[in-house]
Amino acid sequence: MLEASRLLTYKAAAMKDAMDAGAGVSTKDFKQAAAIAKLYSTESAVTATRIATQIFGGYGFMEEYPVVRFYRDAKVLEIGEGTSEIQRMLIARGLGLPVE
Amino acid sequence: MTFELSPEHEQFRRSVRDFAQAEIAPHAAQWDRDHHFPTDVVQKMGALGLMGLTAPEEYGGSGLAGEDGGFTSLCIAIEEIGRVDQSMGITLEAAVGLGINPILTYGTAAQKEEHLPSLVAGEQLAGFGLTEPGAGSDAGATRTKADPVEGEWVVNGAKQFITNSGSSITSLVTVTAKTGEREGGRPEISTIIIPSGTPGFTAEKAYDKLGWHASDTHPLSFEDARVRGQPARRPRSRLRPVPRHPRRRPRRDRRPRRRLHPSLPGPVARNTPWTARPSAAPSAASRASPSVSPTSG
Ligand SMILES: Cc1cc2nc3c(=O)[nH]c(=O)nc-3n(C[C@H](O)[C@H](O)[C@H](O)COP(=O)(O)OP(=O)(O)OC[C@H]3O[C@@H](n4cnc5c(N)ncnc54)[C@H](O)[C@@H]3O)c2cc1C
Ligand SMILES: Cc1cc2nc3c(=O)[nH]c(=O)nc-3n(C[C@H](O)[C@H](O)[C@H](O)COP(=O)(O)OP(=O)(O)OC[C@H]3O[C@@H](n4cnc5c(N)ncnc54)[C@H](O)[C@@H]3O)c2cc1C
Numbered sequence: 001m002l003e004a005s006r007l008l009t010y011k012a013a014a015m016k017d018a019m020d021a022g023a024g025v026s027t028k029d030f031k032q033a034a035a036i037a038k039l040y041s042t043e044s045a046v047t048a049t050r051i052a053t054q055i056f057g058g059y060g061f062m063e064e065y066p067v068v069r070f071y072r073d074a075k076v077l078e079i080g081e082g083t084s085e086i087q088r089m090l091i092a093r094g095l096g097l098p099v100e
Numbered sequence: 101m102t103f104e105l106s107p108e109h110e111q112f113r114r115s116v117r118d119f120a121q122a123e124i125a126p127h128a129a130q131w132d133r134d135h136h137f138p139t140d141v142v143q144k145m146g147a148l149g150l151m152g153l154t155a156p157e158e159y160g161g162s163g164l165a166g167e168d169g170g171f172t173s174l175c176i177a178i179e180e181i182g183r184v185d186q187s188m189g190i191t192l193e194a195a196v197g198l199g200i201n202p203i204l205t206y207g208t209a210a211q212k213e214e215h216l217p218s219l220v221a222g223e224q225l226a227g228f229g230l231t232e233p234g235a236g237s238d239a240g241a242t243r244t245k246a247d248p249v250e251g252e253w254v255v256n257g258a259k260q261f262i263t264n265s266g267s268s269i270t271s272l273v274t275v276t277a278k279t280g281e282r283e284g285g286r287p288e289i290s291t292i293i294i295p296s297g298t299p300g301f302t303a304e305k306a307y308d309k310l311g312w313h314a315s316d317t318h319p320l321s322f323e324d325a326r327v328r329g330q331p332a333r334r335p336r337s338r339l340r341p342v343p344r345h346p347r348r349r350p351r352r353d354r355r356p357r358r359r360l361h362p363s364l365p366g367p368v369a370r371n372t373p374w375t376a377r378p379s380a381a382p383s384a385a386s387r388a389s390p391s392v393s394p395t396s397g
Contacts, residue, residue: 074311083237
């Protein structure tokens with residue numbers, strides 16, 4: 001998940017740099033790549049930290065270990081700067097699907 | 101087929117990681133417990149050049165935009181800071197993406213000249229207020245309004261969940277506001293820069309959040325907050341030009357700052373897969389490009 005998130009994110013970043021350099025990447029393609037990266041990486045962060053707390057058993061619920069903070073901190077990534085639902089809508093639209 | 105960052109980008113990653121390990125990691129848990137927003141460390145990120153990775157040199161930035169891979173560098177910096185503390189990661193992300201970027205992209209020359217140097221240096225922070233009670237995902241439902249009165253904009257309304265908007269080093273927020281109606285009854289929404297300390301503009305008490313305890317998030321309220329000048333976007337010609345707002349003019353500090361890239365004079369992104377292998381580039385390169393909107397809060 002981490003590997004896939006990195007690849008998607010840095011691909012989108014490289015597209016943005018290429019676009020700013022006038023190297024033939026369209027805004028539409030960059031936006032699609034960014035929405036996919038945002039959706040996948042943030043949901044991966046929540047899943048990964050949830051699994052991490054589970055491995056800790058009872059301590060996964062206690063503030064004694066940093067893993068709890070990682071889990072708490074991850075959740076909002078699915079909300080801010082366009083929620084997961086909005087990213088899915090944008091991606092669907094980018095694919096040419098009918099989205100109201 | 102390999103996908104990897106350039107050696108320069110990996111070297112950059114190591115310097116940010118060293119900084120994060122030394123300055124942030126040892127304190128992150130305590131800041132989280134105390135709900136403490138460490139402005140000194142935010143300013144240290146600025147001194148390192150992290151807020152300026154995508155800004156031109158004339159405003160104190162790295163000048164690494166585009167083919168020099170500045171945006172990729174910013175992503176690396178956010179990943180490395182976020183690796184040890186998500187709160188500082190979002191503080192950096194919002195400082196650049198929501199604070200600097202809208203002004204850099206849509207600001208007038210005067211607005212850029214006035215606000216960018218201290219923001220790019222990370223001495224001050226700017227927030228971007230899009231979300232409202234009743235207008236989150238649906239940004240078109242914005243109810244905050246700005247009416248032109250005697251060469252000023254009079255802003256009324258409320259924003260919520262605004263990052264970097266109420267800290268002791270916040271110098272302004274850029275907010276979206278209804279400035280009229282377009283054909284077909286659709287609202288005309290503009291962005292307006294509101295300096296901190298403007299009478300009628302209040303950053304309310306910070307939220308008590310599930311996470312990101314060391315990130316600065318406030319509800320904002322505007323009651324007849326008056327700002328001179330023009331909106332950052334879609335300046336409206338029927339307004340008389342007026343002098344710039346004199347309040348809280350940021351200190352313009354031109355002393356050379358320590359650069360994060362002392363060893364990186366040249367391009368840092370040429371070897372990334374996307375730029376180095378044109379065959380991997382999207383085929384739709386010639387498609388029409390819709391204009392970019394900064395309102396992604
Ligand atoms: C708020 C709270 C209240 C509690 N109240 C009580 C109480 O009143 N009384 C009481 O006795 N206990 C109580 N507990 C303890 C709780 O029942 C244990 O935390 C739980 O049984 C898990 O045990 P552990 O924490 O030792 O984790 P571990 O047993 O060390 O488990 C850690 C992880 O390894 C996994 N795992 C362990 N063994 C295996 C296996 N063989 N195969 C596959 N996976 C495995 C677990 O599923 C978990 O994901 C409480 C816990 C909490 C958080
Ligand atoms: C810590 C934090 C910091 C933030 N910082 C900023 C900031 O600096 N500036 C700023 O402007 N905003 C900021 N926000 C606001 C954030 O961008 C919004 O919370 C987010 O856009 C969602 O809007 P909302 O909260 O109004 O939820 P709503 O839009 O009311 O959404 C509620 C739920 O409904 C779903 N939903 C909404 N519309 C649809 C639809 N059409 N189809 C399917 N599902 C839908 C959403 O996905 C969500 O799950 C921040 C939020 C948080 C939590």
